[in-house]
Each structure stands twice: as structure tokens, then as C-alpha cells.
Amino acid sequence: xxxxxxxxxxxxxxxxxxxxxxxxxxxxxxxxxxxxxxxxxxxxxxxxxxxxxxxxxxxxxxxxxxxxxxxxxxxxxxxxxxxxxxxxxxxxxxxxxxxxxxxxxxxxxxxxxxxxxxxxxxxxxxxxxxxxxxxxxxxxxxxxxxxxxxxxxxxxxxxxxxxxxxxxxxxxxxxxxxxxxxxxxxxxxxxxxxxxxxxxxxxxxxxxxxxxxxxxxxxxxxxxxxxxxxxxxxxxxxxxxxxxxxxxxxxxxxxxxxxxxxxxxxxxxxxxxxxxxxxxxxxxxxxxxxxxxxxxxxxxxxxxxxxxxxxxxxxxxx
Amino acid sequence: xxxxxxxxxxxxxxxxxxxxxxxxxxxxxxxxxxxxxxxxxxxxxxxxxxxxxxxxxxxxxxxxxxxxxxxxxxxxxxxxxxxxxxxxxxxxxxxxxxxxxxxxxxxxxxxxxxxxxxxxxxxxxxxxxxxxxxxxxxxxxxxxxxxxxxxxxxxxxxxxxxxxxxxxxxxxxxxxxxxxxxxxxxxxxxxxxxxxxxxxxxxxxxxxxxxxxxxxxxxxxxxxxxxxxxxxxxxxxxxxxxxxxxxxxxxxxxxxxxxxxxxxxxxxxxxxxxxxxxxxxxxxxxxxxxxxxxxxxxxxxxxxxxxxxxxxxxxxxx
Numbered sequence: 001x002x003x004x005x006x007x008x009x010x011x012x013x014x015x016x017x018x019x020x021x022x023x024x025x026x027x028x029x030x031x032x033x034x035x036x037x038x039x040x041x042x043x044x045x046x047x048x049x050x051x052x053x054x055x056x057x058x059x060x061x062x063x064x065x066x067x068x069x070x071x072x073x074x075x076x077x078x079x080x081x082x083x084x085x086x087x088x089x090x091x092x093x094x095x096x097x098x099x100x101x102x103x104x105x106x107x108x109x110x111x112x113x114x115x116x117x118x119x120x121x122x123x124x125x126x127x128x129x130x131x132x133x134x135x136x137x138x139x140x141x142x143x144x145x146x147x148x149x150x151x152x153x154x155x156x157x158x159x160x161x162x163x164x165x166x167x168x169x170x171x172x173x174x175x176x177x178x179x180x181x182x183x184x185x186x187x188x189x190x191x192x193x194x195x196x197x198x199x200x201x202x203x204x205x206x207x208x209x210x211x212x213x214x215x216x217x218x219x220x221x222x223x224x225x226x227x228x229x230x231x232x233x234x235x236x237x238x239x240x241x242x243x244x245x246x247x248x249x250x251x252x253x254x255x256x257x258x259x260x261x262x263x264x265x266x267x268x269x270x271x272x273x274x275x276x277x278x279x280x281x282x283x284x285x286x287x288x289x290x291x292x293x294x295x296x297x298x299x300x301x302x303x304x305x306x307x308x309x310x311x312x313x314x315x316x317x318x
Numbered sequence: 319x320x321x322x323x324x325x326x327x328x329x330x331x332x333x334x335x336x337x338x339x340x341x342x343x344x345x346x347x348x349x350x351x352x353x354x355x356x357x358x359x360x361x362x363x364x365x366x367x368x369x370x371x372x373x374x375x376x377x378x379x380x381x382x383x384x385x386x387x388x389x390x391x392x393x394x395x396x397x398x399x400x401x402x403x404x405x406x407x408x409x410x411x412x413x414x415x416x417x418x419x420x421x422x423x424x425x426x427x428x429x430x431x432x433x434x435x436x437x438x439x440x441x442x443x444x445x446x447x448x449x450x451x452x453x454x455x456x457x458x459x460x461x462x463x464x465x466x467x468x469x470x471x472x473x474x475x476x477x478x479x480x481x482x483x484x485x486x487x488x489x490x491x492x493x494x495x496x497x498x499x500x501x502x503x504x505x506x507x508x509x510x511x512x513x514x515x516x517x518x519x520x521x522x523x524x525x526x527x528x529x530x531x532x533x534x535x536x537x538x539x540x541x542x543x544x545x546x547x548x549x550x551x552x553x554x555x556x557x558x559x560x561x562x563x564x565x566x567x568x569x570x571x572x573x574x575x576x577x578x579x580x581x582x583x584x585x586x587x588x589x590x591x592x593x594x595x596x597x598x599x600x601x602x603x604x605x606x607x608x609x610x611x612x613x614x615x616x617x618x619x620x621x622x623x624x625x626x627x628x629x630x631x632x633x634x635x636x
Contacts, residue, residue: 124540170536211528211569218488222442251529
């Protein structure tokens with residue numbers, strides 16, 4: 001790792017991902033681990049520093065200059081390594097980088113910067129980790145104006161304009177779908193069956209009666225009970241998923257201003273369901289790979305931190 | 319039980335309630351049991367008939383005339399004693415009584431009638447048991463026009479006019495509240511604390527953005543995270559409950575026509591929360607006791623069945 005000049009880390013609740021990078025941002029190595037915030041919090045023998053150094057030990061040399069490590073995600077939570085207080089919206093990428101905190105580190109070979117999350121006080125909301133994906137997306141799409149969607153257990157929609165994140169909304173759709181399909185009376189209506197048309201129909205219905213969510217859920221079960229004998233019943237998973245994602249998408253589309261665009265960050269089944277739900281409403285959204293976008297956001301933060309440290313070599317230590 | 323002339327039964331999923339009545343409808347005795355449909359379905363030694371006869375054995379005599387037993391609820395489900403096919407809306411109370419089925423009974427001392435549930439095919443929905451409460455309510459309020467609410471795990475709202483049940487909507491609010499407060503990330507935000515004002519605020523917010531349910535849920539957690547240090551945070555249970563019930567109530571109020579009224583059937587904490595949520599919207603709803611209303615509905619059905627059997631002594635047997 002001759003040219004290693006800094007390290008990027010995405011430290012989540014249940015895992016972490018580490019990249020070793022040269023000064024041009026090329027990836028020299030990567031490593032992943034299941035030791036997310038929760039694993040560390042529940043094992044008194046583990047600390048954030050020990051876990052990190054254990055993972056990158058082979059990359060480190062007893063160089064005179066400390067290697068910068070830039071971290072986003074739950075390492076900055078109250079229960080994390082060192083709390084990085086939320087940055088308020090509206091926020092520029094540089095505001096986020098400037099909000100980084102530097103925990104005291106015993107190992108002389110590294111210096112650590114933990115990026116803050118974002119918060120919104122009016123319509124109360126928070127994110128921690130996704131803001132760095134947004135920064136990565138904005139770096140690649142400086143002219144973008146509209147809503148960026150990050151599907152997940154708690155999906156996030158952020159409004160981006162003029163190089164700022166101006167507002168965002170978290171939707172508990174993924175967790176609500178999981179609870180309903182596994183733990184509610186609807187579990188008897190949901191199996192492995194899937195039908196794209198039934199999903200699209202449910203997305204459309206959710207948009208025509210977006211206030212009726214708690215009623216529409218029961219329709220997943222009742223639809224099968226009232227179907228005439230022998231009639232084919234649409235697979236419950238498609239109807240439930242279309243109802244949940246469709247209700248979320250309908251709410252966001254109600255906020256969309258003329259001229260605003262939509263972008264989707266993510267991969268796999270879930271992201272493509274969001275893409276399909278948006279397509280029902282005639283919105284095209286290209287998929288952006290989430291991991292690449294996170295690294296792009298960390299690169300952006302590193303650039304800001306490096307310029308700042310060149311301007312003023314004293315770093316905030318805590 | 320000298321004057322016992324018929325028996326009324328409310329047979330639910332997890333319990334049953336039996337009344338012995340004279341010809342004027344006076345209650346001569348009552349008995350309750352945990353042997354609801356689920357307990358019988360899971361124990362091959364139990365049958366609906368044996369459970370019923372076991373409970374009323376002391377009331378029965380070797381009289382020449384069979385004692386009529388009128389049952390509502392899950393005894394008429396597919397997995398029950400004998401399926402009583404759903405009656406379609408719009409339905410009059412007499413339509414429901416005329417849809418009763420009569421299972422074959424070994425005991426010569428009783429004849430059994432099981433009332434059907436209601437179904438709605440357009441906006442798919444079903445109920446089984448609550449229709450008899452609606453019939454009981456309608457018997458006491460023949461001029462009522464509007465929506466009748468039966469709060470519960472799956473709350474039901476039925477539109478009543480001209481002596482008919484014309485439409486209804488089930489809301490999964492109770493089950494969704496239980497799952498979110500016990501099994502989701504919101505469990506950390508919900509404890510024993512309660513504040514009526516915070517509940518009312520959440521009901522109001524739910525009405526101003528009724529499409530945002532899946533987003534508002536996350537606000538229960540985020541509200542506490544973004545509150546300034548030392549600020550008092552509204553109890554999560556009140557906010558979550560207000561968000562869920564408020565979203566349901568806002569949806570129904572959107573369907574309310576001029577001149578339509580609202581009635582609430584139920585008792586205890588849950589019913590009074592619905593009453594409080596309606597009061598936020600300046601709707602007064604008197605509480606009607608659920609058990610009394612069920613018995614009134616069974617009385618009504620008995621009256622119809624008796625007139626019918628006098629007109630034609632042959633009963634539908636299966």
C-alpha cells in the first residue's frame with residue numbers, strides 16, 4: 001500500500017466498510033466487517049479504535065505523518081465512538097465536512113474525523129450516513145434539482161437544490177412492510193408469490209386514496225376473502241408492497257414542484273420496486289449504486305477537510 | 319330457568335359469551351368462556367356443539383320443543399362450526415337474519431342458528447360479529463344516518479342510512495399501533511407516559527397531512543432526537559396513538575356527507591381515545607356499550623327468525 005494517503009469508512013449499525021485510497025482517490029484496498037455500532041456497544045471488550053486498527057493494521061506504517069481516516073455513519077451517534085452533533089438543514093456538503101469531530105486516538109499512526117448526520121427541526125427528522133450518500137450524489141450531479149430517494153428499512157427522501165440539501169423525509173415503509181408481512185394478520189395473505197401487475201395496481205390505488213393507508217392494508221386480506229370461488233387472487237406480497245411503497249411515493253409526489261427531478265440511490269430488489277412505483281406515475285429515475293455514492297461522499301468530505309487543515313493545521317480534538 | 323325461551327351467543331375468535339333469555343328478552347343468566355374459535359380449532363377433543371352444551375347444560379330441560387340458540391361471530395367462519403356465507407352490502411338487519419345457517423346438532427334439546435357476516439366487494443372488506451352490533455345499534459336508533467365506529471384491533475366504520483348498512487371500512491389501526499409500539503424501532507420512544515394534549519396535537523397533525531402516515535411515524539422518534547437539550551418531549555405513546563387514530567379518523571371524516579352523524583360503540587380506554595380524536599374535529603360521539611348492543615342485535619335476529627319459522631316451520635338444516 002505504498003501510495004495509501006487516506007482511509008474512508010462507512011460505519012453502520014450492523015456492519016462497516018473500509019476503503020484504502022491514494023491521493024487521487026483510487027481504491028487500493030477494501031475490507032468489510034460485521035462489527036457495526038451495535039456489536040461494539042454490546043461487547044465491552046471491543047472499542048471503535050481497536051476494531052478499526054484491527055481491520056487496517058496491515059495497511060499502516062510507522063510513518064511520521066498521521067494517516068487521515070474519514071468516517072460517516074453511526075460512529076458519530078450518541079452511542080457511537082464520539083457524538084458528531086447533527087447539522088441542520090439547509091446544509092451544503094462543506095457544512096457537513098466542517099461539522100466533523102475528531103475523537104482522541106491512542107494509535108499514533110492515524111487521525112480520525114467523524115462526519116455529522118443531518119437533522120430537520122420543523123418537521124422533525126434525522127439521518128446519519130445517508131447524508132454522505134447525498135453529498136456523493138451531488139458531487140456527480142452538481143446541477144440536480146429535486147428529490148433524491150434512498151430506499152431502505154427507513155427510506156429517506158431529500159430535497160436538493162442549488163447545491164444544498166434543503167429538506168428531507170424519512171418513511172418507515174420497509175419496517176412497516178416487514179412487521180405486517182411477518183407479524184400481523186396479513187402474514188396469512190403473504191407468501192412467495194409475486195405479480196408485477198398487482199404491485200402496479202396497488203401503487204395506483206394508493207395514489208387515488210392516499211389517506212386510506214390503514215384501511216387499504218386490510219384489503220390485502222379482504223380481497224382474497226371476497227373473491228369469487230375459483231377466481232385468481234393477486235399475490236398478497238405484491239399488493240402489500242404496492243400499498244406501502246405506493247403510499248410513500250404518492251406522498252412525495254404531492255410535494256414535487258414543477259421542474260424538480262427524482263433520483264434513486266440503491267441496488268437490488270427494493271430499489272427496483274421504487275423504480276417501478278415511480279414508473280407507474282410516469283417518473284423515470286435512474287438507479288445510482290449506493291456503495292460507490294457513499295465513497296464519493298467520503299471523498300468529497302476528505303477534500304474539504306484537507307483544504308481546511310492546510311488552511312489551519314490545528315484540528316478540533318476531543 | 320323456568321321461563322327460558324331462547325339462547326343468544328356471541329362467539330368470537332378468543333372467547334364466547336352466552337345469554338339465557340325469556341320471551342320478553344329479559345336476561346335470565348349469562349356465562350362466558352375462553353373457548354373461542356381458535357381454542358376449538360386447535361384442540362381435536364373440542365367441538366362447537368360440545369362446548370356450547372357444556373356451558374348451558376344446567377339450563378336445558380328434556381322439553382319437547384327445541385330451544386333456539388342464535389349465534390353471531392366466528393362460529394360462522396370457514397374455520398368455525400358451519401360457514402355462514404357473507405351477506406353483501408347494502409344489507410338490512412332482516413337480510414342478515416335470513417342468511418343464518420343451521421348446523422346439524424346431535425343434542426335433541428336445541429336448534430342452532432348461526433348469523434352471517436357482511437362483505438363488500440368493490441372496496442374489498444369483511445366483518446363477522448360486528449354486523450350484529452350494528453343491527454343492535456340500528457334497532458335502538460332507527461332514524462340514525464351516518465357512520466358507526468366500532469374501535470378494536472381492526473376497527474370498523476359502517477355507513478348506515480334508511481335502515482340499511484350501505485358500506486363499511488376496516489382499519490388495521492389497533493394492530494399497527496401494537497406492532498409499532500412493541501416490535502419496531504419506535505418501541506424505544508414509547509413508554510407508560512401519556513399526555514392528552516400531545517395526543518390531540520398528533521390527531522390535528524394527522525389531519526393536516528393525512529397522506530404522510532409512514533413519514534409521521536418516524537417523527538415519533540425524531541421529535542425526541544431533535545428536541546433541544548432539557549426540553550420536555552411529548553410522551554411517545556400519545557404521539558403514536560394520536561398519529562394512528564388521527565390518520566384513521568381523518569380518512570373517515572373525508573367521507574362524511576353533510577347531515578351525517580357519528581356514533582361510537584365500545585367502552586374503556588380505546589373507545590374514549592376515538593371520542594377524544596373526534597372531539598379534536600368538533601364531532602361529538604356518544605359511547606354505546608358494546609356488549610349490550612351485541613345482545614340487542616341478537617334479539618333483533620331472533621325476532622326475525624321466529625317470525626320466519628312461524629310463517630314456515632321447516633328450518634334450513636345442513
